[in-house]
Each structure stands twice: as structure tokens, then as C-alpha cells.
Amino acid sequence: MPPKKKTVKKNVKKSNTKKKTDEGRNELEEKYKQSELDVTVLKDHLALRGDLTKHAQSLCHDLRSRIRDMEQELRHERLDRKDVCTVHCQEKLSAERKEREQMQQEKDATIAELQNKLDNMEIDYEKILHDTLDSLTSNLAKARLQWEKESMSSHQQYKELLFDFGLNSMDI
Incomplete structure (x- = not known):
């Protein structure tokens, strides 16, 4: 076994x-x-x-694309805003120019008015001066005539006195 x-x-x-x-x-x-x-x-x-990586890359690409689109949209918005600001500035500038021109016209009108008043005053003063000088000349002429009369009368008196004394006035 x-x-x-x-x-x-x-x-x-x-x-x-x-x-x-x-x-x-x-x-x-x-x-x-x-x-x-x-x-x-x-x-x-x-x-x-x-x-997941492909999906993330796709999302990343989509986001980059959206960012580019948004940046481009932002640029357009900025340009639009700049254009609008330019239009507003031009409107303000135009209004300021109109206001300035109006003020200049008002000043010119005031200057012209004052110049006209000055010319009128000059004419008035000239007229007054001429009138005064004419009056003075007239008064002087009257005074001269009066002095001449008085002097003639005085001369005549002295001539007579000299003649009374027997003197010749031409000799003296």
C-alpha cells in the first residue's frame, strides 16, 4: 500500500x-x-x-471671438460718442460764434452811436465857438468904433486946446 x-x-x-x-x-x-x-x-x-478640453477650447475660442466683437462694438460706440460730442461741440461753437457776432454788432452799433454823438457834439461846440468868436469880433468891432470915436473926440479936444494955446498940432 x-x-x-x-x-x-x-x-x-x-x-x-x-x-x-x-x-x-x-x-x-x-x-x-x-x-x-x-x-x-x-x-x-x-x-x-x-x-472637456475640446469643449473648453471651443468656449475659449467663442469667448475670444465675443471679446473681439465687444471690443469692436466698444470702438464703434466710442467713435459714435466722439461723433456725438463733436456735433455738440460744433453746435456750442456755432452758438458761441453767433453770440459773439451779435455782441460785436451791438458794440459796433454802440460805437457808431457814440461816434455820431461825438461828431454832433463837435459840430455843436464848433458852432458855439464860432458864434462866440463872431460875437467877440462883433463886440471888438463895436469897442474899436467906440474907442476910435472916443479917441477922435479926445484928439479933437486936444487939437482945439492946442489951437487955443496957439500951437499947431502938426508941429508937435
Whole structure:
């Protein structure tokens, strides 16, 4: 019987080895399946990340495009605002010019009026001066005539007195 035991042992050993090999194979297959599952999960994760990256890049491109559009719109708005400000400034400038021209016309009218008054006053003063000088000349002429009369009468008196004394007035 001992030989039977050995056979059994061999069988047991073979079966243990088989079990170990099957177990190792099962474990290896399990690890392989787990690795395949991990690879699949990682591929899915990578694909999801790729999709997210593409989506993010697309959003980034869209945002950049929107930023460019908004910057262009802002430039247009600034130009429009500048144009509107220019129009307002031109209107104000035009109003200021009209006001200035009106003030200048009023000043010119006032100056012309004052110049006219000055000319009239000059004419009046000249007339008064001429009248005064004419009156003075007339008074002087009257006074001269009166002095001449008085002087003639005085001369005549002195001539008569000299004649009374027997003197000739021509000799003296």
C-alpha cells in the first residue's frame, strides 16, 4: 500500500499544482480583467477629458471671438460718442460764434452811436465857438468904433486946446 500513497501524493501534488496554476491563472486573469477594466475606465476618462478640453477650447475660442466683437462694438460706440460730442461741440461753437457776432454788432452799433454823438457834439461846440468868436469880433468891432470915436473926440479936444494955446498940432 505504500505505493498507493505515493501515487496519491503525486496526484495530490499534481492537483495542488494544478490548483495553484489554476488559481494563479485565475488571479492573473482577474488582474488582466481588472487591468482591462482600468484601461477602459482610463480611456473613457481620457475621452471625457478630451471632450472637456475640446469643449473648453471651443468656449475659449467663442469667448475670444465675443471679446473681439465687444471690443469692436466698444470702438464703434466710442467713435459714435466722439461723433456725438463733436456735433455738440460744433453746435456750442456755432452758438458761441453767433453770440459773439451779435455782441460785436451791438458794440459796433454802440460805437457808431457814440461816434455820431461825438461828431454832433463837435459840430455843436464848433458852432458855439464860432458864434462866440463872431460875437467877440462883433463886440471888438463895436469897442474899436467906440474907442476910435472916443479917441477922435479926445484928439479933437486936444487939437482945439492946442489951437487955443496957439500951437499947431502938426508941429508937435
